[in-house]
Amino acid sequence: MIESHHLANAAVAALAALCGVTAWRGRARLAALWTRRPLAMLAVGLYLLVGALDSITWVGGSRGTAPTDLVALQEPRSVIDRLFPPDFRERSYSAPLAAVEFYDGGALRFPGRHLLGTDILGRDVLLQGLKGVRVALLIGGVASLIVIPLALAAGMGAGYFGRRVDDAVFFLISTLSSIPTLLLLIALVMVLGRGTLQVCVALGITSWVGFARIIRGETLKLRELDYVAAARALGASDWRILRRHILPNLTHLVVITFVLLFSRLVLSESILSWLGLGVDGSWGQMIDQARDELARDPIIWWTLATAAAALFGLILAVNLIGDALRDQLDPRTTR
Amino acid sequence: MLAYLLRRLAFGAVTVVGVLLLLFALFFLVATPDDVARKALGEKAMPEAIAQWKTNHGYDKPRLWNAAAPFDTMLAEHLRRMLTFDFGRSDADDTPIVERLREGVWPSLTLTVPLFVLGLVCAVALALLVAYRRDSALDRATQVACVVLMSVPILLWIVGGQYLLGKMLRWFPISGFDPAPAVVLRFLAMPVLIGVLAHLGQEVRYYRTVFLEERNRDYVRTAYAKGCSPSQVMRRHVLRNALIPILTNVVIEIPFLFTGSILLESFFGIPGLGTMTVDAINGNDFATLRVMVFLGALLFIAGQVATDLAYAAADPRVRLE
Numbered sequence: 240m241i242e243s244h245h246l247a248n249a250a251v252a253a254l255a256a257l258c259g260v261t262a263w264r265g266r267a268r269l270a271a272l273w274t275r276r277p278l279a280m281l282a283v284g285l286y287l288l289v290g291a292l293d294s295i296t297w298v299g300g301s302r303g304t305a306p307t308d309l310v311a312l313q314e315p316r317s318v319i320d321r322l323f324p325p326d327f328r329e330r331s332y333s334a335p336l337a338a339v340e341f342y343d344g345g346a347l348r349f350p351g352r353h354l355l356g357t358d359i360l361g362r363d364v365l366l367q368g369l370k371g372v373r374v375a376l377l378i379g380g381v382a383s384l385i386v387i388p389l390a391l392a393a394g395m396g397a398g399y400f401g402r403r404v405d406d407a408v409f410f411l412i413s414t415l416s417s418i419p420t421l422l423l424l425i426a427l428v429m430v431l432g433r434g435t436l437q438v439c440v441a442l443g444i445t446s447w448v449g450f451a452r453i454i455r456g457e458t459l460k461l462r463e464l465d466y467v468a469a470a471r472a473l474g475a476s477d478w479r480i481l482r483r484h485i486l487p488n489l490t491h492l493v494v495i496t497f498v499l500l501f502s503r504l505v506l507s508e509s510i511l512s513w514l515g516l517g518v519d520g521s522w523g524q525m526i527d528q529a530r531d532e533l534a535r536d537p538i539i540w541w542t543l544a545t546a547a548a549a550l551f552g553l554i555l556a557v558n559l560i561g562d563a564l565r566d567q568l569d570p571r572t573t574r
Numbered sequence: 575m576l577a578y579l580l581r582r583l584a585f586g587a588v589t590v591v592g593v594l595l596l597l598f599a600l601f602f603l604v605a606t607p608d609d610v611a612r613k614a615l616g617e618k619a620m621p622e623a624i625a626q627w628k629t630n631h632g633y634d635k636p637r638l639w640n641a642a643a644p645f646d647t648m649l650a651e652h653l654r655r656m657l658t659f660d661f662g663r664s665d666a667d668d669t670p671i672v673e674r675l676r677e678g679v680w681p682s683l684t685l686t687v688p689l690f691v692l693g694l695v696c697a698v699a700l701a702l703l704v705a706y707r708r709d710s711a712l713d714r715a716t717q718v719a720c721v722v723l724m725s726v727p728i729l730l731w732i733v734g735g736q737y738l739l740g741k742m743l744r745w746f747p748i749s750g751f752d753p754a755p756a757v758v759l760r761f762l763a764m765p766v767l768i769g770v771l772a773h774l775g776q777e778v779r780y781y782r783t784v785f786l787e788e789r790n791r792d793y794v795r796t797a798y799a800k801g802c803s804p805s806q807v808m809r810r811h812v813l814r815n816a817l818i819p820i821l822t823n824v825v826i827e828i829p830f831l832f833t834g835s836i837l838l839e840s841f842f843g844i845p846g847l848g849t850m851t852v853d854a855i856n857g858n859d860f861a862t863l864r865v866m867v868f869l870g871a872l873l874f875i876a877g878q879v880a881t882d883l884a885y886a887a888a889d890p891r892v893r894l895e
Binding site for chain 2: 413421427530543554
């Protein structure tokens with residue numbers, strides 16, 4: 240019988256194949272990036288690997304599971320889950336590698352095995368941090384999938400056709416961009432409801448405007464070039480000109496914007512999490528939880544440190560790659 | 575000039591209407607008054623209770639179309655009340671929204687104005703220095719530092735700052751606010767410091783590219799040729815000409831000073847408009863949230879129209895566009 244996690248696995252496989260093909264076709268660029276930013280590339284590769292492994296799930300079949308442990312038997316668990324023993328949790332806080340509970344000193348079920356300690360509900364912090372990778376990639380990825388087609392359609396349409404289309408798009412853009420981003424984001428999530436997809440849609444709607452503006456400007460320029468005029472003289476349709484002559488010349492902008500957008504989206508989610516509007520299991524929620532923990536005495540620092548380091552690492556690596564890409568691809572920034 | 579003025583004002587007005595329609599779509603069509611009532615009363619509320627709640631909070635008219643009286647709809651009501659600043663009462667605790675706005679705007683301004691001025695001065699000064707020493711070790715180090723600063727989540731700045739400066743070093747109170755001029759600085763120092771740091775990376779990077787762009791212009795070469803020293807060129811020529819892009823960037827931010835800083839205010843317990851927004855989120859107070867979004871957009875549009883008119887007054891070429 241086909242269940243939802245089978246479909247998810249198939250989607251991951253398809254996505255991995257797509258990424259593989261794209262990477263192979265752009266291998267020259269990737270090699271150039273690798274020589275410029277090896278560490279950042281390595282870091283992003285690691286994050287991608289963890290995210291992919293956490294997306295491959297199946298039911299049952301883990302060693303050491305008692306046949307009475309119904310949860311472990313029935314719920315699909317990912318490769319990352321399976322790196323840890325089933326039901327890997329304590330009753331409450333424990334420090335990294337501690338043998339006893341943090342506050343009342345009770346015995347742990349897994350003494351010395353929580354590398355980064357456990358949180359208030361006794362969940363392993365390292366496992367939570369690793370699971371956050373998939374959430375972060377999902378948010379950035381899905382929101383970008385909304386932003387890029389929307390911005391391309393609006394920007395190219397406005398720039399190429401001009402007149403009515405341009406007026407309509409310009410009005411939409413100026414309306415959306417006159418609302419402060421964070422307020423609009425909050426209003427959207429409040430209205431759409433809380434959940435991963437809703438947050439991604441809200442992030443998508445608030446983020447496409449600036450990108451559409453860039454695309455529109457670039458299309459305006461490209462439209463006037465000789466090869467477009469030549470294509471039109473040969474009788475090419477608008478659709479063909481847009482697809483074969485204008486879109487390929489916008490690719491560098493799409494790639495640069497995607498990378499820089501990605502880090503902004505993940506950061507925005509952490510702010511939403513803090514307002515109680517975020518996605519379950521994200522690093523933002525872990526940081527949010529850590530607010531109270533720093534006020535305790537003695538303080539609980541490991542949740543905050545793990546989530547913040549994971550988030551910071553991903554954002555820094557992506558930002559560094561984005562900068563390198565911009566220097567490499569964008570003719571305007573060559574100095 | 576008059577034609578340009580009228581055109582610009584008309585477009586501003588159209589944008590305001592666009593924002594209002596968008597708000598209506600979000601708050602009345604996507605999340606219907608029934609949804610809002612159910613959020614306030616609980617999922618299992620009786621239909622009578624929901625109808626009662628809607629009557630009490632003024633959500634009981636037909637939303638889009640009323641055959642008997644075409645202007646007696648929620649849409650007309652929404653437009654009329656927003657445009658006359660008759661914001662009504664909060665959905666959560668029935669206090670008049672205007673009153674809370676009046677209370678909140680001063681604490682917000684005492685936080686955002688120093689934050690804005692200090693942040694601007696620091697960013698421009700640092701960017702000028704770095705652009706002056708372009709490609710030096712200092713420039714490279716600053717560029718790396720900017721990317722690092724940009725990548726730190728703002729939550730980490732706030733939580734880390736509160737812990738380090740407030741709890742460990744005990745330099746400042748962890749949170750709280752007191753409008754008395756003698757002590758207000760004690761409460762504001764930390765949020766301002768953290769706010770400046772959190773945005774410094776991005777700002778310095780932006781202003782650095784602005785200055786570098788200006789440095790490649792012909793008038794800079796001329797200035798060098800006539801014997802100006804590098805620091806003279808930077809101060810007298812580059813900084814002055816770069817003021818236009820700087821001002822454009824700055825003027826856009828001024829309207830947001832009034833709506834406060836959501837994150838800083840609620841973390842540091844400053845009772846401003848940002849805190850009001852957070853309370854509205856937690857209390858499912860859609861009426862207040864709607865007003866905050868509208869005011870933010872209105873201030874922004876007004877600011878933009880004012881800037882454009884100022885440009886048109888200063889530069890005749892703009893009017894012809």
